[in-house]
Amino acid sequence: MLEIKNVSVEFKNQKVLNNLNLSIEEGCILGILGRNGAGKTTLFESVYQSLPFSGNITWKNERxxxxxxxxxxxxNYFYPYITGEEYLSYFSSKKENEIREIIGKFNLPLEKYVQYYSSGMKKKLALVGMLMLNKPINILDEPFNGVDFEGVHLLYDIIRQLKSENKVVIISSHIIETLFHTCDKIVLLQNGSIQTIYNKEDFSQLDTLRF
Known part of the structure; x- marks a missing residue:
């Protein structure tokens, strides 16, 4: 289990996260909803250990x-004069056949320089690289931004695959419907803390919210 306990983050004497607590089971797809400035990205960066915070974050009872x-x-930032193939060569994967199948479905021009990719293609390339890392915890910050209709449905399949492998997946999205399609639970982040946790049977209550 991933456990986030009493996590606080402060910028310029203003608290962005305020004693936030959250527990996420293995194999859970968790959606994070919140208005701009609610602290979603700050929460992700705290989990990723890329900024200082107070509190504790543990995985299977260890730091x-x-x-x-x-x-x-x-x-996602890419060096402009690197091809898609060169970018992916920096990653390793224990499930090479599955990754090749995903690359084929995304139809990426791996021989071309990334500077000629559309924003949606860059998102797909970054996603493939992330999958190749094969980590137990996966954070996706607005993964559906700039992705075409076909790419959205491929993302659904990939997220479900991660769940079947018993991985933790945490997703933020301004498009509530994408969270309905993928998540086991959705939490509402307000004023730097988790206000409400919605299970699947409660998702209809979120229709009235606007972000």
Missing amino acids: LQRKQISYLETE
Whole structure:
């Protein structure tokens, strides 16, 4: 289990996360909802150990380490003069056949420089790299942004595959319907803490929320 206990983050004397607590079971797909500035990305970066925070984050009762996490950020940076194939060569995978199948479905021009990719293609390339890391905890910050209709449905399949492998997946999205399709639970982040946890049978209550 991934456990986030009393996590607080402060910027310029203003608390962004305020004694946040959250427990996520293995094999759980958890959606994070919140308005802009609610602290979603700060929460992800705290879990990823990329900024200082107070509190504790543990995985299977031991201190969480960055090497246990794959993180797909909202905006992904690539060196412009690197091909898709060269980018993926930096990653290793224990499930090469599955990755090749995903690459084939995404139809990425791996021989081309990444600077000529659309934003959706860059998102797909970053996603493949993340999957190749094969980590137990996977964070996806707005993964559906800029992805076409076909790519959205491939993302659904990939997220379900991660669940079948008993991995933890944490997703944020402004498109509530994408969370309905993928998540086991959705939490509402407000004022730096988790206000409400919705199970699948409660998702209809989220229709009234606007983000």
